[in-house]
Amino acid sequence: MALVELEGVSKTYRQGKLEVPALRGVDLEIEAGEFTAIVGPSGSGKTTLLNLIGCLDVPTAGIVRLAGRELSRLDRNALADIRREKIGFIFQSFNLIPVLTAKENVEFALALLRRNGAGQVHGEQVTELLAEVGLAGLENRRPGELSGGQQQRVAIARALVKAPAIVLADEPTANLDSENGRAILELMRAMNERRGTTFVFSTHDPMVMEYSRRIVTLQDGRVVADERREPDAAPHPARCS
Amino acid sequence: MPLLIRLAVRNLWRNRRRTILTFGAVALGIVYLILVDSLLRGLTQSSIDNLLDFESGDLQIHAPGYFDEREDLPLEPALPVDRLINEVRAVAGVRAAAPRLVAPARLHAGWEEFPVVLVGIEPELDSGTLRIMDYVEGRAPENGAAEAMIGASLAELLEIGTGDWVVLTTRTRDGAIQALDVRVTGLVRTPNPNVNRNHVYLPLNTLGESLAVPGEATVIVVRAGAGESLKELARRVGEHLAAAGTAADVYTWEQSNAELVALIRTETVSDGLVIAIILAISLVGIANTTLLSALERRREIGTMKALGMREGEIVGLFLLEAVATGLLAVGTGFAVGAAANAYLVAVGMDISAFFGDLDVGYPVTGVVYGVWHPQTFVLAGAAGLVTCALAAYLPARRAARQDAAATLRP
Numbered sequence: 133m134a135l136v137e138l139e140g141v142s143k144t145y146r147q148g149k150l151e152v153p154a155l156r157g158v159d160l161e162i163e164a165g166e167f168t169a170i171v172g173p174s175g176s177g178k179t180t181l182l183n184l185i186g187c188l189d190v191p192t193a194g195i196v197r198l199a200g201r202e203l204s205r206l207d208r209n210a211l212a213d214i215r216r217e218k219i220g221f222i223f224q225s226f227n228l229i230p231v232l233t234a235k236e237n238v239e240f241a242l243a244l245l246r247r248n249g250a251g252q253v254h255g256e257q258v259t260e261l262l263a264e265v266g267l268a269g270l271e272n273r274r275p276g277e278l279s280g281g282q283q284q285r286v287a288i289a290r291a292l293v294k295a296p297a298i299v300l301a302d303e304p305t306a307n308l309d310s311e312n313g314r315a316i317l318e319l320m321r322a323m324n325e326r327r328g329t330t331f332v333f334s335t336h337d338p339m340v341m342e343y344s345r346r347i348v349t350l351q352d353g354r355v356v357a358d359e360r361r362e363p364d365a366a367p368h369p370a371r372c373s
Numbered sequence: 374m375p376l377l378i379r380l381a382v383r384n385l386w387r388n389r390r391r392t393i394l395t396f397g398a399v400a401l402g403i404v405y406l407i408l409v410d411s412l413l414r415g416l417t418q419s420s421i422d423n424l425l426d427f428e429s430g431d432l433q434i435h436a437p438g439y440f441d442e443r444e445d446l447p448l449e450p451a452l453p454v455d456r457l458i459n460e461v462r463a464v465a466g467v468r469a470a471a472p473r474l475v476a477p478a479r480l481h482a483g484w485e486e487f488p489v490v491l492v493g494i495e496p497e498l499d500s501g502t503l504r505i506m507d508y509v510e511g512r513a514p515e516n517g518a519a520e521a522m523i524g525a526s527l528a529e530l531l532e533i534g535t536g537d538w539v540v541l542t543t544r545t546r547d548g549a550i551q552a553l554d555v556r557v558t559g560l561v562r563t564p565n566p567n568v569n570r571n572h573v574y575l576p577l578n579t580l581g582e583s584l585a586v587p588g589e590a591t592v593i594v595v596r597a598g599a600g601e602s603l604k605e606l607a608r609r610v611g612e613h614l615a616a617a618g619t620a621a622d623v624y625t626w627e628q629s630n631a632e633l634v635a636l637i638r639t640e641t642v643s644d645g646l647v648i649a650i651i652l653a654i655s656l657v658g659i660a661n662t663t664l665l666s667a668l669e670r671r672r673e674i675g676t677m678k679a680l681g682m683r684e685g686e687i688v689g690l691f692l693l694e695a696v697a698t699g700l701l702a703v704g705t706g707f708a709v710g711a712a713a714n715a716y717l718v719a720v721g722m723d724i725s726a727f728f729g730d731l732d733v734g735y736p737v738t739g740v741v742y743g744v745w746h747p748q749t750f751v752l753a754g755a756a757g758l759v760t761c762a763l764a765a766y767l768p769a770r771r772a773a774r775q776d777a778a779a780t781l782r783p
């Protein structure tokens with residue numbers, strides 16, 4: 133059983149009387165541990181696809197399964213619970229909570245997870261993770277005091293701290309220069325290899341594709357190519373800086 | 374979850390100017406409630422004190438049939454003073470009692486003429502019962518003498534001073550017109566404007582002789598001992614007098630002064646109005662603030678939902694912020710309200726600035742003092758907090774229900 137299964141998934145947005153088809157009959161399976169890029173021109177449905185996998189949205193038709201559970205049967209609270217426990221998000225515009233420090237932003241995800249009792253937030257664990265993503269010494273800065281690349285590292289730590297089944301990253305490097313973008317990609321690759329976390333990300337960035345082991349191409353809401361590469365095709369050994 | 378509290382506090386701090394405006398408005402409402410309530414209670418309290426201390430005492434004993442005619446101040450039916458007064462004073466729970474003979478009259482001074490109320494008193498007994506004697510400028514009239522003391526406002530209006538002679542015209546019990554020549558020995562300047570404006574005090578025996586009702590009184594005013602239930606005491610006095618073979622009716626001051634009691638009730642109603650105003654201020658202020666911050670933080674809310682916060686938890690976060698704002702408001706409102714009320718209790722407020730010489734129905738002049746009434750603080754605080762939470766709820770729920778996917782689109 134694949135971690136993510138999409139069967140005949142369609143999503144149509146309604147804008148007044150206008151119907152905008154964003155996805156049209158997508159079939160897709162993603163196995164645990166994969167490092168997958170979703171590519172395609174603007175408006176091809178990448179964000180929509182990630183939102184459906186991430187339980188932020190529901191399909192108009194078709195079935196989305198995450199770890200065998202069919203999402204369309206769940207209510208809003210159950211979807212929120214899945215996001216909290218199983219899914220890490222990384223956004224193009226970082227979306228850290230501005231009044232919380234780097235460390236608190238990461239703790240926030242953990243605190244939600246442990247909402248129902250079970251133990252303290254482990255400050256040390258968070259500090260170690262922040263060091264692992266290259267933010268040692270910056271734990272107590274607020275997002276406004278961090279560069280874009282640093283903010284995205286906080287976001288990665290926030291996504292990873294709860295050991296999610298899958299991390300969804302919508303154009304994670306789009307707001308970064310190429311050097312920072314590369315560093316972020318390397319970091320995600322390293323985390324994928326070290327922890328076995330499944331990553332799915334969307335991108336326009338040709339550089340991103342070099343790092344991917346699987347590239348799914350969307351066009352007009354349809355999967356037009358699904359290409360797998362050898363793991364060792366990655367150009368650089370994992371490195372975190 | 375302390376992290377959530379930290380988050381709420383920092384969000385309030387992030388918009389500190391708006392936070393201050395919001396809780397300031399609510400705090401102002403609370404201060405207003407505390408002060409208005411304090412003054413109204415003070416006004417009520419002094420009204421009652423002034424009425425009881427200078428006019429009515431706690432209980433009034435009349436001859437049967439007098440009560441229904443009391444507006445006209447008739448001389449009949451009247452009570453025999455000598456037989457009654459000691460009986461009344463013997464009842465357990467009666468602290469003091471004094472006979473009074475009350476009659477309508479006209480006061481003539483030079484060309485001027487003014488309607489007044491004549492009150493015949495036993496100076497000795499009266500001073501232990503009511504407090505007129507503590508407010509005499511000059512001296513009290515002596516038993517048997519053709520002397521009087523008159524209300525200070527009346528004296529000033531008619532330009533009369535101590536030592537002056539005035540003429541009082543009235544009717545005897547039999548309806549004969551009677552003119553009394555009396556010398557003014559003192560002016561009465563009490564906190565009760567009714568007394569100052571139209572009362573003229575004569576010795577009981579002088580007045581009784583002149584009106585052909587010697588040895589009689591139209592009322593015996595009674596002061597109760599501390600903590601006595603007036604209704605209970607009235608019943609006891611009535612029973613005691615009946616047992617002694619005297620027909621007399623006993624009334625409490627509330628029965629005798631239904632108008633003032635009704636006026637005080639009305640003020641309790643407008644108290645409710647003030648609370649409603651506070652609630653409205655809080656409601657609008659907090660709802661508006663929550664709405665604004667929810668709008669500003671759309672993306673943040675979307676992020677929190679993506680992180681797996683349930684909608685109810687997001688509503689909770691906003692409620693936390695609203696209640697924190699409410700706590701600030703209550704804290705500030707209590708502090709400022711207590712300080713301002715301490716001033717009102719100690720120094721008071723001159724209400725003549727508002728009403729001038731206008732008679733607003735309260736037997737009160739000049740300065741009204743506030744009172745401490747802890748329940749008002751509790752009520753105002755609870756009202757503030759509850760409204761804050763209620764006001765935040767709908768905007769918060771709306772914010773929490775927003776489509777996260779839409780708010781997160783770059």
Ligand SMILES: Nc1ncnc2c1ncn2[C@@H]1O[C@H](COP(=O)(O)OP(=O)(O)OP(=O)(O)O)[C@@H](O)[C@H]1O
Nearest residue numbers: 145146147152154173174175176177178179180181
């Ligand atoms: N809320 C919405 N209402 C209406 N139409 C929408 C909405 N969200 C997306 N769409 C439309 O759905 C289609 C797919 O959008 P989507 O954002 O998934 O594309 P994308 O591949 O992520 O594009 P980009 O590369 O620009 O991010 C587009 O035509 C878009 O205009």
Ligand SMILES: [Mg+2]
Nearest residue numbers: 178179180302
């Ligand atoms: Mg997109």
